[in-house]
Amino acid sequence: MAASATALSLDHLVWCGDRLATPALPGRPTGHAALDAVLPGGGWPLAALSELLLPRNGIGELGLLLPQLANVPAGRWAACIAPPGLPYAPALAAAGVPLERLLIVQAESPAHARWAARQALDSRSCEVVLLWLADADMGALRRLQLAAEESGTPLILLRPESAAHQPSPAVLRLALSPCRGGLGIRILKRRGPQLAAPLALELPWPGGGTRPDCGPEHPSTATIDPQPSSPSGKHALVRPLPSRSAPPGLHAGAQ
Amino acid sequence: MARGVEPGLGRASALAIAPALCLVDRQPALEHAALIDIATWAGRFTPAISLDPPHAILLEVETCLRLFGGLVPLGQQITRGIEELGFHARLAVAQTPLAARWLARFGAGDDTGQALAARLDPLPLVALADGTPVGPDSLDLLTGTGHVTLGEVRHLPRHGLARRRAQAVTDALDRAYGRVPDPRPWFKPPERYASRLPLPTPSDQVDSLLFATRRLLAGLAGWLDARQAGIERFTLVLEFERNSQAPEAPLEIVLGTLSQDMQRCQLLAREHLNRLPLPAAVDALRLTADEPRPLAPPAGELFQGDDGQPGDAGLLLATLRARLGNQAVRCLASHPDHRPEKAWRWVEPQPPERSRGRQEPPPLPASPRPLWLLPEPRPIPAPPPWTLLAGPERIASGWWDGPEATVRRDYFVARSQDGGLAWVFRDGVAPHCWYLHGHFA
Numbered sequence: 001m002a003a004s005a006t007a008l009s010l011d012h013l014v015w016c017g018d019r020l021a022t023p024a025l026p027g028r029p030t031g032h033a034a035l036d037a038v039l040p041g042g043g044w045p046l047a048a049l050s051e052l053l054l055p056r057n058g059i060g061e062l063g064l065l066l067p068q069l070a071n072v073p074a075g076r077w078a079a080c081i082a083p084p085g086l087p088y089a090p091a092l093a094a095a096g097v098p099l100e101r102l103l104i105v106q107a108e109s110p111a112h113a114r115w116a117a118r119q120a121l122d123s124r125s126c127e128v129v130l131l132w133l134a135d136a137d138m139g140a141l142r143r144l145q146l147a148a149e150e151s152g153t154p155l156i157l158l159r160p161e162s163a164a165h166q167p168s169p170a171v172l173r174l175a176l177s178p179c180r181g182g183l184g185i186r187i188l189k190r191r192g193p194q195l196a197a198p199l200a201l202e203l204p205w206p207g208g209g210t211r212p213d214c215g216p217e218h219p220s221t222a223t224i225d226p227q228p229s230s231p232s233g234k235h236a237l238v239r240p241l242p243s244r245s246a247p248p249g250l251h252a253g254a255q
Numbered sequence: 256m257a258r259g260v261e262p263g264l265g266r267a268s269a270l271a272i273a274p275a276l277c278l279v280d281r282q283p284a285l286e287h288a289a290l291i292d293i294a295t296w297a298g299r300f301t302p303a304i305s306l307d308p309p310h311a312i313l314l315e316v317e318t319c320l321r322l323f324g325g326l327v328p329l330g331q332q333i334t335r336g337i338e339e340l341g342f343h344a345r346l347a348v349a350q351t352p353l354a355a356r357w358l359a360r361f362g363a364g365d366d367t368g369q370a371l372a373a374r375l376d377p378l379p380l381v382a383l384a385d386g387t388p389v390g391p392d393s394l395d396l397l398t399g400t401g402h403v404t405l406g407e408v409r410h411l412p413r414h415g416l417a418r419r420r421a422q423a424v425t426d427a428l429d430r431a432y433g434r435v436p437d438p439r440p441w442f443k444p445p446e447r448y449a450s451r452l453p454l455p456t457p458s459d460q461v462d463s464l465l466f467a468t469r470r471l472l473a474g475l476a477g478w479l480d481a482r483q484a485g486i487e488r489f490t491l492v493l494e495f496e497r498n499s500q501a502p503e504a505p506l507e508i509v510l511g512t513l514s515q516d517m518q519r520c521q522l523l524a525r526e527h528l529n530r531l532p533l534p535a536a537v538d539a540l541r542l543t544a545d546e547p548r549p550l551a552p553p554a555g556e557l558f559q560g561d562d563g564q565p566g567d568a569g570l571l572l573a574t575l576r577a578r579l580g581n582q583a584v585r586c587l588a589s590h591p592d593h594r595p596e597k598a599w600r601w602v603e604p605q606p607p608e609r610s611r612g613r614q615e616p617p618p619l620p621a622s623p624r625p626l627w628l629l630p631e632p633r634p635i636p637a638p639p640p641w642t643l644l645a646g647p648e649r650i651a652s653g654w655w656d657g658p659e660a661t662v663r664r665d666y667f668v669a670r671s672q673d674g675g676l677a678w679v680f681r682d683g684v685a686p687h688c689w690y691l692h693g694h695f696a
Contacts, residue, residue: 055673058695077572088625089598091626094624100604104584125568178671180674
């Protein structure tokens, strides 16, 4: 009994290359079971910066984030900072988003948007902060990541696809692409091995019916375009487990 | 003073001794205003305050000593607070108001532990004329008979003084030594806080304005403390230099919630001042606040941890609006209208504490709506029919808003070239153009 318990805890301490990291804080469920299964911590990382990379606006990113916007408890905000378009109120209300807790902040410049995001994080009154940012240098992203870490608030950054080649301090980077029936998600970076194939996520259709593009296959749009990725998921370690989020027992043993 | 300029010296003589002397006329009105400011602020220590013009304020502190932990801590708090307001004060504590005033002005220092008579006796005769109807002739009389201190005068025969028209002297001594009661009118703090602070030199630097604002806010904090109230907004008025012809600029600072937290006021004032273009150097600042509402002090916790604090949603709203403007920070609301572009509104965000009880959303159309709406429909070439996945849904009419708001459209859900879903419509009137109106995202 005791031996198996020890083995279990040891098992926890030794990190194998093909397994997802266990973050210090469990993630917040994304509301999409298929996506939760491939994210370390089982959801959006709390107290960290996540990045979504979009080929263009309006491909399904808001549908992916709807569960986050809908689950805002009373007395807190969900902040949308510098959205590129107009989130449509009737559709949001139909999806169960409490509109009076959804704060839309329009910023004149990226600097203003970053400032507003910092304020939203530092105030600790936001359940989630969405920030649309076209270009930002590494220093600015790093500062945002630190602010998110300190505040314990998930910060989700939405950037154009061209930013995929830039280095980023985000702990999770997802490249999104439109696909039949929902959204194609390619995980560029996570704390764990790289995912071999992109994930095709079905998004719920407003009104509860099936999405109109879930019907019979059309020859012109066969499947999602599998983006070139590493051929095998065995030794594609993106980032090892940082010492900060190591299990507490590890430090105790070292001392 | 070092050169020999003394009180009572004539203007010409003073200038002859020290040519660099800067002479300023006394302004009794300003002095009185300052006295009222201080008395208003002092309401945080005791409810029983009395003005003793021209330069004294009496606080009855016997009843609140326990709250502030004794005389010494109370004295320290008062001294520190008055320095924050930008004044200097000499404090003295005595059993009677007149004795306290004399000791503050002429007292030797810390002798609180002794008996009242022992403390008052060594005071000089000049004290007799301070705050009492004792005239200079009585003082001359006493000086002429060789008396120097109050103690000596106290032992003079009473009817002898009365016969020499110095009855006022005995009256004053009786009041000071506590032999007769000395009732004072209580000061009532104003219902509306207003305070004005002239800057020492006109300035257009935000930092110096903030420094002055901090002084004004310290007074406001005392006023609020005394009433155990909070405010939701206050107004800061900037008065510009008189020769610049610039009209004064009022800044309405909204705190976002009922608060008496001066840190928050200071923070928001800084955001507002940073945004405001200053047409000229600022000469004076005025701060006004009204509508104080009762506010219970926040419940303290025994173990105050930094984690798990819920955060201040109202403060975030106020901070963002202070810097980005009210137009940039808003909430959405749906509006019962069948035309897509009229089915939503911008609304003023309410701090979430107050928005209890969600109102019932207006009935939604049965057919799906996109999550992103384009502000203006964008003309597109006619899509091939196999990309139209759902529809048509006809949305028409709207004549009550004028001819340009009247629509006649057939909406379809279409697949765009990259695979996303778009909301497109075909105009019902010739030439039946196609438009893109939203993205299902």
